[in-house]
Amino acid sequence: MTSKPTLRFGLCKLGCMALAGAMLLALAGCSGSDRPVPAATATADLAAAPRLSLIPAPTRWEAREGQLRLAAGARIHADGSSAAEAAALRIEQLSGRLHGFNPLRAESTQDASIILRLDEAAGLPLEAYRLEIDAERVEAVASTASGLFHAATSLVLLMEADAQGAVELPQLRIDDAPRFGWRGLMLDSARHAQSVSEIKHLIDAMALHKLNVLHWHLTDDQGWRIEIKRHPRLTGVGGCRVPAGAAGQGPEGIVKPYCAHYTQDEVRELVAYAQARHIEIVPEIDMPGHAQAAVAAYPELGLMDPPPPVSADWGVHRVLFNVEEPTLRVLEDVMEEVVELFPGRFVHIGGDEAVKDQWEQSPTVQARMRELGVDSETALQAWLIARMRSFLGERQRRMIGWDEILDGELPQDAIVMSWRGTEGGLVAARRGHDVVMSPSTDLYFDFLQSASEAEVPGRPSMIPLSKVYAYEPIPEGLEAAHHAHILGLQANIWTEHLRRYDRVQHAAFPRLAALAERGWSRPDRRDFGEFLVRLGVLQSAYSALDIRAAQTPFEVLAELRAHSGVQGSETFQLSLVSALDGTRIHYTLDGSAPTAQSPLYSVPIEVQLPAHLSAQPFVGDTPVGTVTRRDLGVAGTRVRSSRQLAPATGGLVLRLEDDTPAANGDDTRTRFDVEIFNPRWIWQQPALNASTRLRVRAGRIPYNFQLHKEESLRRFVPARTPHGELRVEAGCDGVLLAEVPLPADTDESGFLELEFELAPAPASMEAARDHTIDALCLRFSGDTRPHMWVLDQAELILAAAPGKEN
Numbered sequence: 001m002t003s004k005p006t007l008r009f010g011l012c013k014l015g016c017m018a019l020a021g022a023m024l025l026a027l028a029g030c031s032g033s034d035r036p037v038p039a040a041t042a043t044a045d046l047a048a049a050p051r052l053s054l055i056p057a058p059t060r061w062e063a064r065e066g067q068l069r070l071a072a073g074a075r076i077h078a079d080g081s082s083a084a085e086a087a088a089l090r091i092e093q094l095s096g097r098l099h100g101f102n103p104l105r106a107e108s109t110q111d112a113s114i115i116l117r118l119d120e121a122a123g124l125p126l127e128a129y130r131l132e133i134d135a136e137r138v139e140a141v142a143s144t145a146s147g148l149f150h151a152a153t154s155l156v157l158l159m160e161a162d163a164q165g166a167v168e169l170p171q172l173r174i175d176d177a178p179r180f181g182w183r184g185l186m187l188d189s190a191r192h193a194q195s196v197s198e199i200k201h202l203i204d205a206m207a208l209h210k211l212n213v214l215h216w217h218l219t220d221d222q223g224w225r226i227e228i229k230r231h232p233r234l235t236g237v238g239g240c241r242v243p244a245g246a247a248g249q250g251p252e253g254i255v256k257p258y259c260a261h262y263t264q265d266e267v268r269e270l271v272a273y274a275q276a277r278h279i280e281i282v283p284e285i286d287m288p289g290h291a292q293a294a295v296a297a298y299p300e301l302g303l304m305d306p307p308p309p310v311s312a313d314w315g316v317h318r319v320l321f322n323v324e325e326p327t328l329r330v331l332e333d334v335m336e337e338v339v340e341l342f343p344g345r346f347v348h349i350g351g352d353e354a355v356k357d358q359w360e361q362s363p364t365v366q367a368r369m370r371e372l373g374v375d376s377e378t379a380l381q382a383w384l385i386a387r388m389r390s391f392l393g394e395r396q397r398r399m400i401g402w403d404e405i406l407d408g409e410l411p412q413d414a415i416v417m418s419w420r421g422t423e424g425g426l427v428a429a430r431r432g433h434d435v436v437m438s439p440s441t442d443l444y445f446d447f448l449q450s451a452s453e454a455e456v457p458g459r460p461s462m463i464p465l466s467k468v469y470a471y472e473p474i475p476e477g478l479e480a481a482h483h484a485h486i487l488g489l490q491a492n493i494w495t496e497h498l499r500r501y502d503r504v505q506h507a508a509f510p511r512l513a514a515l516a517e518r519g520w521s522r523p524d525r526r527d528f529g530e531f532l533v534r535l536g537v538l539q540s541a542y543s544a545l546d547i548r549a550a551q552t553p554f555e556v557l558a559e560l561r562a563h564s565g566v567q568g569s570e571t572f573q574l575s576l577v578s579a580l581d582g583t584r585i586h587y588t589l590d591g592s593a594p595t596a597q598s599p600l601y602s603v604p605i606e607v608q609l610p611a612h613l614s615a616q617p618f619v620g621d622t623p624v625g626t627v628t629r630r631d632l633g634v635a636g637t638r639v640r641s642s643r644q645l646a647p648a649t650g651g652l653v654l655r656l657e658d659d660t661p662a663a664n665g666d667d668t669r670t671r672f673d674v675e676i677f678n679p680r681w682i683w684q685q686p687a688l689n690a691s692t693r694l695r696v697r698a699g700r701i702p703y704n705f706q707l708h709k710e711e712s713l714r715r716f717v718p719a720r721t722p723h724g725e726l727r728v729e730a731g732c733d734g735v736l737l738a739e740v741p742l743p744a745d746t747d748e749s750g751f752l753e754l755e756f757e758l759a760p761a762p763a764s765m766e767a768a769r770d771h772t773i774d775a776l777c778l779r780f781s782g783d784t785r786p787h788m789w790v791l792d793q794a795e796l797i798l799a800a801a802p803g804k805e806n
């Protein structure tokens with residue numbers, strides 16, 4: 001196991017009080033087992049006290065003096081209830097993997113140092129538990145199986161292994177219970193599916209964070225993933241799509257479909273696996289939109305002639321289910337089987353992004369509306385949702401839908417999932433609906449978490465760890481009387497761009513730790529810096545459990561700029577940024593590891609090149625994350641990748657990847673940042689004084705977006721030659737500095753390399769020399785759909801100075 005930061009609790013507190021404040025001392029890393037202090041019993045000043053190294057932070061805890069050491073061979077006593085038995089198993093499995101500590105079982109409490117009791121009479125709420133650790137033993141009590149399970153998780157996370165195979169535990173008492181009953185994660189298995197074992201791994205990771213709802217997005221335009229016995233083509237046809245571009249083409253032009261679905265046996269297996277970890281799986285069958293895969297499988301469910309294929313595009317599609325009685329019966333058949341497979345309380349019916357064009361244009365739908373007496377397409381959707389709600393209600397399931405279900409009449413017991421910001425949640429709660437908050441502004445984990453180039457494909461509008469941690473589920477302005485309607489919160493992992501499970505994990509962790517704390521812990525004790533230190537402990541668990549968390553949030557981003565001077569004698573400025581709010585960056589330039597005594601970064605630094613940067617964020621004196629290392633050289637100031645070139649403001653930026661797997665078969669693909677409405681790449685302050693040539697590498701990827709109404713926002717510059725040109729301007733809409741005709745296709749590698757002179761009008765060349773060109777703007781002209789050219793990197797080539805090597 002990797003080493004833990006030694007954040008322990010109150011023991012450290014008084015022993016180190018001379019240091020500046022409780023937080024700092026926790027950060028100072030005093031583990032304090034040799035520093036006895038009186039038991040801290042008051043709970044009033046908890047906000048100021050350093051916390052246990054637990055995420056989510058417990059509701060209440062009391063520090064006691066000393067440690068409890070459990071030697072190898074220590075025993076657990078479970079009280080005979082199945083709940084205690086399950087908690088014992090949990091401890092055995094988790095402590096074995098995390099600490100190499102494998103306790104045995106005891107027949108009686110006398111022989112045991114860990115006692116697990118299910119005590120209904122104790123009257124603890126659902127999921128709540130009490131954990132007491134004294135000099136002799138651990139006792140965990142709960143009134144529910146979920147409570148005892150969470151106690152087991154907390155216990156193992158509090159253990160610290162020593163070299164003799166024993167574990168040490170702080171003496172304490174914890175009284176813990178979640179703030180919200182819905183602490184969820186949505187997994188999109190429709191756009192890209194994960195294997196059963198990957199989903200189990202994710203469920204285990206959720207349990208580690210005490211999350212309790214897995215919302216499973218199973219159907220969408222790009223795939224139907226759940227086997228429905230009565231309608232086998234849903235998966236047989238709807239479970240396969242031909243990916244756009246090269247990814248869908250095998251050798252010799254053979255199509256390479258992407259197929260995946262979960263059999264009913266697999267679904268049952270996952271439901272049981274989650275249940276054993278006190279996680280409820282909430283299935284989602286999306287309607288009336290996001291229906292293209294189903295309509296491709298059974299065209300009679302839709303309104304298109306000819307029927308559409310399963311979509312290989314991303315975005316908002318137009319395909320809707322029709323509302324004929326036979327279609328509704330198919331949807332009810334689906335729900336019937338879904339209800340049999342998922343014994344939980346909730347079923348999600350989607351309801352999002354159902355663009356009504358097809359309903360508006362269809363005479364059959366219009367006739368149906370007259371027959372039903374509904375006067376708008378929105379009312380028709382409300383009618384469909386209400387019918388589904390009755391069907392599910394008769395089967396003792398509560399219906400949930402995305403916040404669009406608020407448009408039109410909505411039955412009172414329907415739960416609203418607020419995703420278009422928090423407004424939907426606010427309105428729904430005021431109207432008396434229960435609500436789950438999962439706003440795209442704060443909790444969409446397909447949005448990138450840092451400005452690092454190493455971020456995986458997704459949406460580069462950023463949702464960093466600190467933003468998730470700062471999220472408050474009760475919408476601002478909601479009257480106290482309605483607070484109880486907020487059931488909780490949920491992070492959504494949409495997988496258009498998360499092609500593999502390692503990327504899903506990158507998106508999920510560590511942000512899920514912040515989400516878990518916001519869902520579980522008290523809102524009044526929030527300290528991001530202190531959370532980061534506790535996160536160190538969880539990160540050790542991540543590595544022990546092979547949870548591939550993102551490292552990018554901890555990366556120190558370095559930007560190097562040529563400052564002034566003529567070629568060969570420029571000075572260089574280095575700026576450093578950490579995405580971790582409130583941390584400080586210590587750095588060195590000689591490659592040595594930074595410590596709290598290393599220089600503290602405050603303003604851009606003048607550097608001599610080459611230099612070897614090592615930088616790390618610190619909370620107080622405690623380093624967080626890993627060291628970022630960069631070799632800095634002059635060449636780096638003259639090259640920019642698409643991910644470093646700020647796209648023009650507005651529009652929709654995506655981090656996309658090449659559709660061709662690398663020739664070496666390792667499946668790494670080039671990533672491009674592209675503003676898909678008006679693709680342009682802007683190089684701010686290029687070091688143009690010495691350069692007159694530009695080398696550009698470009699890739700070509702499918703343009704596979706359904707933009708719907710936003711289609712009109714597309715701004716492609718007309719081509720002047722058969723295949724369009726690469727244009728370089730001095731600032732967008734500025735003087736043209738180069739216009740290079742493009743070939744019909746890429747070279748063999750799937751890329752295109754162009755090297756050309758910046759040959760501006762004399763006046764703009766002057767401007768370039770005088771350093772008054774603030775930005776180079778690169779774009780490709782022409783409408784090349786179904787493909788698009790995308791910039792990979794641009795490099796300024798130095799003009800050979802007299803008497804100097806280039």
Ligand code: TNX
Nearest residue numbers: 352353402419444446494495
């Ligand atoms: C909106 S959120 C969607 C999804 C996309 C997601 C991408 C919601 C209810 N619909 O279909 O995958 O944006 O961020």
